[in-house]
Amino acid sequence: MPLPVDLSRYNNAAFDRGAPRWKEALWLLAGALFFQHSLAVWNGAKIWLLRRFGAVIGRGVLLKPRVTIKFPWKLVIGDHVWIGEGVWIDNLAEVSIGSHVCVSQGAMLLTGNHDHASPTFDLIVHSIRLEDGAWVGAKALVCPGVAVHAGAILTAGSVATGDLEEYGIYQGNPATFKRRRKVVFPPGGGI
Numbered sequence: 761m762p763l764p765v766d767l768s769r770y771n772n773a774a775f776d777r778g779a780p781r782w783k784e785a786l787w788l789l790a791g792a793l794f795f796q797h798s799l800a801v802w803n804g805a806k807i808w809l810l811r812r813f814g815a816v817i818g819r820g821v822l823l824k825p826r827v828t829i830k831f832p833w834k835l836v837i838g839d840h841v842w843i844g845e846g847v848w849i850d851n852l853a854e855v856s857i858g859s860h861v862c863v864s865q866g867a868m869l870l871t872g873n874h875d876h877a878s879p880t881f882d883l884i885v886h887s888i889r890l891e892d893g894a895w896v897g898a899k900a901l902v903c904p905g906v907a908v909h910a911g912a913i914l915t916a917g918s919v920a921t922g923d924l925e926e927y928g929i930y931q932g933n934p935a936t937f938k939r940r941r942k943v944v945f946p947p948g949g950g951i
Contacts, residue, residue, distance in 0.1 A: 769880045775852070778833050779814070787813050787832060798825050810835070818859060838892065853885040853904070858892035864916070866899040873904050894924075911941055
């Protein structure tokens with residue numbers, strides 16, 4: 761029986777990287793120096809670099825050490841977002857992160873996959889959207905094409921293969937709905 765995949769025929773030439781190769785090479789160097797090590801580089805410098813490479817970054821964004829971002833020019837982050845240590849944003853397609861979102865340590869946002877039915881293992885990419893107030897737990901994985909709607913939680917170690925409803929709490933592999941998120945405001949009605 762022949763092998764189901766012939767990787768010698770794999771051809772990624774049609775993939776749009778979104779920037780010239782020189783910019784990508786320069787980003788790889790900047791990412792290695794300022795993002796992918798455990799030293800606490802000044803957060804403002806990281807935000808400044810991301811913006812220079814085309815990312816749209818809001819106010820009050822915190823990027824912890826060892827964050828990997830594939831293509832900053834395909835990244836949009838709202839206001840007051842926390843990106844935890846060791847997060848991997850593999851954004852071959854656009855990743856849009858709303859405001860007041862937490863992506864916890866070791867989480868992965870993966871926009872690419874391969875067509876397992878194709879003998880040439882063709883690349884498939886789909887964008888990811890994390891809406892306002894969402895929380896992706898530690899070591900959780902968000903798959904290509906997923907929308908984590910406003911206020912939803914993907915618990916630690918879970919895998920989102922489909923969209924998560926607003927204010928839903930999801931757990932498991934694949935993640936399934938467990939219950940509604942209830943937010944309790946302090947007396948006086950606000951935060």
